[in-house]
Amino acid sequence: MGNSILFITDPFDSLKQEKDTSIFIMKEALRRDFEVFQCEMSDLTLKQRLSSQCTQIINNNDSLETAKKNEIDLTSFSFCFMRKDPPVDQDYMNCLHLLNVASQDGANIINNPNAIKIFNEKIFAMEFIDLMPPTIISADSTKIEEFLRIHEEIVIKPLNGMGGDNIHKVSTNDPKSLGKVIDLTEDSKTQIIGQKFLPKINEGDFRVLVINGEPFEYCLARIPKDGSFLGNLAQGGKGVAKKITSNQKEIGEKVGARLKSENILFAGIDIIDDKLTEINITSPTCAVEIFDQTGENPITKIFDSL
Template identity: 40%
Template sequence: MHLLFVADPLESFKIYKDTTFAMMREAQARGHQISACEPKDIMWQRGAAVTAAVRDITLTGDPVHWFSAAQHQPGGQRQALMDFDAVVMRKDPPFDSEFFYATHLLEQAEREGARVFNKPSALRDHPEKLAIMEWPQFIGPTLVTRDPQDIRRFHAEHQDIILKPLDGMGGTGIFRVREDGLNLGAIIETLNQDGSQTVMVQKFLPAISEGDKRILVIGGQPVPYCLARIPQGGEVRGNLAVGGKGVAQPLSTRDRAIAEAIGPVLAERGLLLMGLDVIGDSLTEINVTSPTCFQEIADQTGFDVAAMFVQALEAAVAKPL
């Protein structure tokens, strides 16, 4: 297969932990051809197919100069997305206006015959924080609102709460307010912006001390190990981006039940890969844009997550449209 990865700049990859790199490495090992571009390289001109200025790359095995490219930068040679066997959308958050527009261009490419994973419409339809609300049986007390009084009522009921912006990533913008309500007003002002910004509020889950578990689901099936991201130094956030310690562990019975209930449903909607975040027994987020942790799980357990992904990708491409 000829695969196109739509991702962040290749030069920004930290290959010792980058999941997209792990996908590329496995794909090349299985004999597939690899190209890459950024969302900004995708173009749609009247009367023509959606194209991208791409770089055809080969992984070198060198930890510093990890790839060689036929093109130093994407040049004038453009390729239609429909001419690739699969387009893998791996642009990191934030899910901003530009990401949104990119999904529309990718969806047009689909209409022209491209195979895009994850499906662009599914990326739009499953905001990573809001998506959990479809599964109330698996989540803790949660509120989504623009009304500051709703937030105050939720705090009065649950006492110890977490507030977060819907468009946050990597643990940014997350606040904890305890029973005393200290700084609740200021935090509401910061996140809510006088009622103009929607906020998610959740009851604080003490099980965060044992880790915020990332459960990967590929082709509707859970990877048998998750990565528990354990807060360090008094933090309430376990995200690796803010210093959490990643510890791989087998799925618990509850972890597996959540993954097996949600995974096949969302896979049917076009999400080949997703990352479920679980604290204790409660689902807290469904990551669909560019779920990570392949290498951390593989390094600690020996389970080859990238191989599972590329096998699922091959199977998905083999299915008729």
């Protein structure tokens, strides 16, 4: 095959054409004269080599459409983008194992499947504990309650979630707080993450894109809607593109050096009140919103780095 890229994503019809970052990357690939193909994790088959029953993607008046299906060896593609959204469940892990085999056979997988397999997005950030707000990861509801008493107001969330799902703010003034902790830990059986609540979330949960180890010059401040503490766009947050600050740049560079060492080309880090909260390496988003508001395209940096 000539220049070609495979995207492993959620079902193609579920991707929102107007704002999905995977769609945005596909359009840039087509603009650069790559052939573009898409598949789901279940379309992968390993015999002697890993292949995909994939669908060719074409651009019809700036709307992407599916065309013919092909069974193609992953080593035949110039690049393969793993862009499946979390949760990183057993099916996801099995897919990463398969992609790692393909990588050893010479396939160029973005991001490095072994890195995605090793690094949980919320636990990974703990490598930079000095850049984070006070944080605890535990299944022990008693220890989380002690953490709450110290900080008075905290946010608790599952380790494998995304998009703001199942995130709760609990406080010492709320009699239901312990019940929320017990429920989320499944009665002290499941580890969760708790972080000191940062009131400056009302100024934005800043998504900084890190490409080939370097923070992009613009970020997206995701500002919670009235009455909410969640900035996630999927939870009704408003995205406002801004130039990154010197502190955000410094955090991005520190994290970026580590990402680059693990062959993680494209990541998104989340910063609230100049504190790192998460490192997203599965399927970072917000590129479309940044481009729409600034005219600066983060995705060109990805292709320039290939």
